[in-house]
Amino acid sequence: MAKNIIQDVMVKNRRSIRQISIDRGRRPIRNETRKIETDDYEEKMAEPQRVREKKENKKRNAPKMIIWAIALLSLIFLLFSITSFFSTATVTIIPKVAPISLDDSYIARKNALPGELQYEVMTLQKKMSKRLDATETSNSQIKASGKIMIYNNFSAAPQRLIVNTRFESGKGLIYKISDSVVVPGARSVGGKKVPGSIEALVFADEPGENFNMKVSDLKGDFKIPGLKGDKKYNYFYARIKTDIAGGSSGLVKKVPAKILSAARDELRASIKSELLKDAYATKPQSSILFSNAYYVDYAYLPDSSLGADKVEISESATLYGIIFDEAKLSSYVAKKKLSDYDGSPVHLVLGDNAVVGVSNDTKIKPWESNVLNLSLKGNANIIWTYDEAALKKSIAGFNNNDINKFLSSHPGIKEARLEIRPFWKRSLPSDPQKIKIRNSIVEK
DSSP: OOOOHHHHHSOTTOOOGGGSOOOTTTHHHHHHHHHHHHHHHHHHHHHHHHHHHHHHHHHHHHHHHHHHHHHHHHHHHHHHHHHHHTOEEEEEEEEOEEEEEEEEEEEEETTOOTTSEEOEEEEEEEEEEEEEEOOEEEEEEEEEEEEEEEEEOSOSSOEEEOTTOEEEOTTSOEEEESSOEEEOOOEEETTEEEOEEEEEEEEEEEESGGGOBOGGGOOOOBBOGGGTTSTTTTTEEEEEOSOBBOOEEEEEEEOOHHHHHHHHHHHHHHHHHHHHHHHHHHSOTTEEEEEEEEEEEEEEEEEEEOSSSEEEEEEEEEEEEEEEEHHHHHHHHHHHHOTTOOSOOEEEEEOTTOEEEEEOSSSSOGGGOSEEEEEEEEEEEEEEOOOHHHHHHHHTTOBHHHHHHHHHTSTTEEEEEEEEESTTOOBOOSSGGGEEEEEOOOOO
């Protein structure tokens, strides 16, 4: 039997490496120890890597940060530009004020010379009617009445006509004026002679319907019988302006006297109220109409029958308002009351207790006179004024430090306060439209 060579070289009772069992309990400890050592090594190796990554990140983020910084600065600049574009300013002006006490009378003229006080007369007319029930019957003897225009084509000299001056129609009917009037003289307009004229109320010489006359009838001119034989006769004449009506004779229906009187008073009050409202609305903006510097001249108009049981009554009135140029009046009073007044624009503000009176010393109606007395009594303030548009234009773009110096040198400004938006702006907007002027009056 052949020998097993491999067996011969093997040592008996010795275990090979494959036959050695592995101690399972110790193996994890050895492996864990090696793992910890490996982790420590990896941590030590990782630290430089993270540093490098941070540096690389910083390099990569640097352009982004620059971009963000530029964007932020651009945004700030944009906001600043927008707010600057929409910047506004409010300038509160405290004007110079001088308190005065008035107990004075001044002479005012229609045709004033330089240095004198001038006034004008504004004229407004209005007519109103009202229908009433005619409940009474009476034997009526009523004279027709209406308005005519009287003309003076004789000369430039005015002509006075006394009460009850007679006017004769083409049919020979006589009418009389109810009040004395002064007919203005003729004047030249564009090289042509234009007669002077004035309106007047006339009444028929006798009652009766035959004196009634309509404008549409065009019955011709009225003559003045009293001038017959005088060269003025052909140059003074009149023409009908409104219907001459209301004349009647016999039994007629009428409105009871008390009701008629109350209705006429109501009509006159309504006419006056409407005339005053129109006067203040239509007077020149630069003029002042004092609350009692006006006269209302009422004219009775004939009643009109509207059938068997209705009557229409009518009233007309003319308002004559005495108006003054406000700036000229204020300057005139300031010159009279203030010794140091230099002629600067001022505004006269009367106190609540002030009393204004307008009168004349003659028998001529105030609105027909050429001279009036203006009386002022009570407390008042003279307030210096300024041209707001010009002031805005002159201060536009001014620096804060310079604006106060400029305004303080203005003769009519006592003090000025500025409010500029946005708050960081140090100068007023260059556009005057963005500057608001606020006037604040501090009375002494």
